[in-house]
Amino acid sequence: MSGWSNERSAAGDRNPWLIVGVISLATFMEVLDTSIANVSLDHIAGGLAASRDEATWVLTSYLVSNAIVIPISGWLSDVIGRKRYYMMSVALFTLSSLMCGFAPNLSFLIFARILQGIGGGGLAPSEQSFLADSFPPEKRGAAFAAYGVVVVCGPVLGPTLGGFITDNISWHWIFLINVPIGIISLLLVNTFVIEPEILQKERRQRLRRGLRVDYIGFALVVLGLGGLELILDRGERDAWLESTFILGLAVTVAVSLGFLVWWELARKDPIVNLKLLANRNFAITLLFMTTTGAVLFGTTTLIPQMLQEVFNYNATNAGLALTVGGIATLVAMPVVGTLTGKVDTRFLLMPALLLQAASLWYMSGWNSELTFGQASTARLISAVGLPFLFVPINAAAYVGLKPNQTSDASALLNVARNLGGSIGIGVAQAILISRGQYHQDRIVEGLNPLNPSYVEGVNQLSRTVGGTGGDQSMTTLSALMQQVREQAQVLSYIDVFHGFMIFVLLVTPLAIFLRQGKAKEGAA
Incomplete structure (x- = not known):
């Protein structure tokens, strides 16, 4: 017996696998939206009489608001109530998607995307908290594997679906397709997801003590993480530190993040629970999640971009080069779900990281004669290993944490994934220009x-x-x-792939220091 009980389960007396299916709808909707608009920027700019540079704020506004909300989503979930906060996030994401689809001008679209980022930021942390509390440790790997299918495949399918919709229908529909999905998700969550009595009791106790809002912590999150996201997304376009705006923002971010760490560690009721980083296992998994985000989002952006800019692929065909990888991920997910919890986490993570390095090494051998098959093969090698990163990382992250820390831990894991993706994309674009x-x-x-x-x-x-x-x-x-x-362009892409490969190889040995989660360590 593991000592685990279902008193915090979002499924109650129902089969917890029902929860996986219910939350996967909103998961797919949000993760897909992080990449689906990328290939449609030119069409959006043309449709709203804006330049392409102005249209990039459609991406930036979403990423910045998303980055601000994710780290505080654990606190919001505890204060508002996990189910209530999740439904509010789904509703806001759905409504703002409708606003995006009918946006009459660029300013309105950017405003709607900010709201969409706020709604989307509350989804993944709440969902991972649902899973961590609803499944016993020995089944948690399989649950995260099922959930991981949509998390990993969303960014892969996004460019393909976005390219097809844009080329054949209208860019408006890359947002409007979220509306029926969001409505169905709300109905299902309201019907099948419960708020456990113990969470309601903890919330009442928190409110009875008086709601102490960490306004300074929130302001530091906005300035620090929001500003960092803005730098990573806009830095390449504004010539990085040659821009007075970017330079000033960099100083603000450095001071804000430094002060944020000191401030949150000193508070009894922090808005971002950085004390979790004292858990070595959790700190290492955050680094691995950052690496996974950089590799997943970085290569997902770079491969279609290279095919379009250098080899003149259209948006649909460039996205299709990633589709084979999505199929490989679907096949590998059940395998890793079965192995997680039975096989030492290190024996899953280290080969998976080496497989990412092998994929990047293969990409670094590309030249101007690159074929569609070669691009698909590289993505296939990478995609087979991604589930063996995502699932064990999520399962290992909760080992040794207290039951009431799952919401905060889920929030920080998603910060690491998104921030890793932004860093990967931002650094890659900077290297492309300088090395080109x-x-x-x-x-x-x-x-x-x-x-x-x-x-x-x-x-x-x-x-x-x-x-x-x-x-x-x-x-x-x-x-x-x-x-x-x-x-020159091809050589600069090769340099980026080389850089990613070296980074992955440097991080890989840290897997040795991870603790192996056992069934009896069932708190989280």
Whole structure:
């Protein structure tokens, strides 16, 4: 016997697997929305008479508001009530999706996306708290595996679905499809999810002591995490620290986060429970979740971007290159769900991390002759290993934590995943620009009449592009520079993949220090 009881279960006397199915609807809706709009920015900009740079605020506004809400969602869930807060989040996400779909201008769309980010930020932490409290430790791995299918596959299917809808229907429908899903989710949650009596009792006791709102902590979260998300998303477009705005924001973020750590550790009732980081197991799993977010969201963004920018794929086909990976994830999830809790967590995590490194190493061997099959193969290798990261990390994170800490732990895990994704994407875009310019300069250095390869290449291009006289020279030069830019772009992507690979290899040995969760450690 593990000593675990279902007194905190969101399923009550019902089968807890029912809860997995119920919450998966809203999970898929929210996770899908983090990536579905990426491939539609040009269409959104055109439809709302805005520039592409202005349209990127559609992504930024969502990410910033999402980043602010996630870390405080555990506190909000305890104060408002877990089920009530979850339903409020689903309702807000659904309503704001409707507003996005009918947005008459860019300003209204950005406002609606802020509301959507606030609603979406409360979903995943509450859902993981539902699961952690509804399943005994020996079954928790299988539960997180089922839940992980939608969490991992959402970002994979997002670009494909977004590209198809945008190319064949209208960008408005990438938001409107959330509305019926959200309504069904609300009805199911209201019917099948319960608020356990022990949670209601804890909430009443908290309120009886007086609701002490950590306003300073909340302000520091807004400035620190919101500002960090803004830097990571806008830094590349604004030339990073060359921008006075980004520089000032970076100083504000550094001071705010430093003060946030000191302030929250000193409070008895913090809005973000950073004291959980004293648990070594939990601290290591946060690092691994950050790595998983960086690899998952980073490669999910980079592969379609490379296929579109360098190889002229349309949005639909670029997204399809990730679909094979989604299928591999679906196949691997039940396997890892069965193994988690039976096999030492370290024996699952370390091979999975090495598989990510192998996938990135394979990507670093790409060149300008890249085929659709090669892109799909790289994603397939990565996707097979992702479940063996996501599920054991979530299962191991709760080992040794108290039952009433699950909401706070879930919130921090989701902060790590989203922040990892933002860091991965932001750093990757910065490297692409700097290394792209570097490689272009190095290639151009070799383009001179004294280089036999240059002369031979120019002659071959002249025969290929045709033309006569001065027109032929200009056409040849234009074609040559196009090849230079293409080669420089490919080399810069290879540098990013190399960087990701090195980061994953450096993190991998830390898995040795994880504790193996056992069934009797059933508190969380």
